[in-house]
Amino acid sequence: MNADDARRFALALPETIEKSHFGKADFRVRNRVYATLPESADAVVKLTPDQQELLASSEPAIFQPVNGGWGRQGWTRISLAAADEPTLRSALAMAWRNTAPATLCKAFDLSSAGRSKPV
Numbered sequence: 001m002n003a004d005d006a007r008r009f010a011l012a013l014p015e016t017i018e019k020s021h022f023g024k025a026d027f028r029v030r031n032r033v034y035a036t037l038p039e040s041a042d043a044v045v046k047l048t049p050d051q052q053e054l055l056a057s058s059e060p061a062i063f064q065p066v067n068g069g070w071g072r073q074g075w076t077r078i079s080l081a082a083a084d085e086p087t088l089r090s091a092l093a094m095a096w097r098n099t100a101p102a103t104l105c106k107a108f109d110l111s112s113a114g115r116s117k118p119v
Helices: 003-011 049-058 068-072 085-099 102-112
Strands: 016-021 024-029 032-039 042-046 063-065 075-079
Touching (some): 003 085, 042 085, 049 063
């Protein structure tokens, strides 16, 4: 995977817009950041600390906590080259769900119930 893939998958999630955060691309739902592209080889997503621990322990070549306080809050670096499409899509969707309002998540769940391929 690469930054273009991450951008395409993030922008496919409901109400996602791309803006800039400290000069780097970020992805927001209702103006709340849930993912960034700080470097071309990595993406960073907003997970819960429990989600981060699970992913980083099961796939350490793909997921690593961000250094410092942001990492302790769940922000997690994804090595794009090590990730496959389902893993990257799933991590972005998880971060989106952690950030989007509950009503938007519920509407998304209802609208995607008939899809055969996850967003």
